[in-house]
Amino acid sequence: MDRVTTATGGVRAHARIVARDDGRGGTSLPVLDGGGPLAVRRTRGSGDGARVALVGAMSGPLGGDHFTVEADVEEGARLSVGSAAATIALPGQSKGEARYDVRLSVADGGELQWLPEQLISARGSDLRVTTHVEVGAAGRLVLREEQVLGRVGEEPGRLGSRIRVRVAGRTVLDQELACGPGAPGGWDGPAALGGFRAVGQLVVVRPEFAERPMAARTLGESAAVLPLAGPAVLVSAVAADALRLRGLLDEALDAVA
Secondary structure, eight states, rough: OOEEEEEEEEEEEEEEEEEEOOSSSSEEEEEEEEOOOGGGEEOOOOOOOOOEEEOOOSSOOOOOEEEEEEEETTTTEEEEEEEOOOOOEEEOSSOEEEEEEEEEOTTTTTTEEOOOOOOOOOOOOEEEEEEEEEEEETTTTEEEEEESSSSOOOOOOEEEEEEEETTTEEEEEEEEESSSSOOOOTSSSTTTTTTTTTEEEEEOOOOOOGGGOOOEEEEETTTTEOOOOOSSSEEEESSHHHHHHHHHHHHHHHHHO
């Protein structure tokens, strides 16, 4: 099936990953489908888990593009998904908004680590990102999202993002962020990003958090751990650049996972 089409106003691309318990103590990938800007490649895993990388073979997303990534982790499977490089949102010939949709599901007894590289919002771009996750009551999740507003010495484009996470059918997180030209006033003020140009979130779902919830606390001066209304925790962080942001989120993951 062709997963990349070119439509008036932009490119439509779709990738899908399915991870399944292979019955021998490992994880198989019966579906590993994508192409163009959303090529998917299996890489060397460890233990009983499978590892996949998203490999961008085209620039984008550009104005008018619509990319969709789906990953389904079935019962007993373990999957880690990363990317080969940062994603850069760029202006395109079309003046329309670009969209990048991520749809993830983790069954009971499954485990997903969603750890892509940063998303960079370049000047003149207009991108809307949505991430929707469904986790079973006994599922496990680590999800990292990192956004960098502009390249070095550059003002950012317009960037909107929404993360929605549901555990056992119950919404534990529904968060939106808007930055750059056209965003609501104050997005760069002291109540929001405070002048920082890199922002990230880390969502960790663990069944054991239902009995032993994490306590709210700060991590340094620009990161915070927030327990959610369910077996989950959110870490939010801001930093001057992508390198510092990654360091904060790596430290947070060691503290909560």
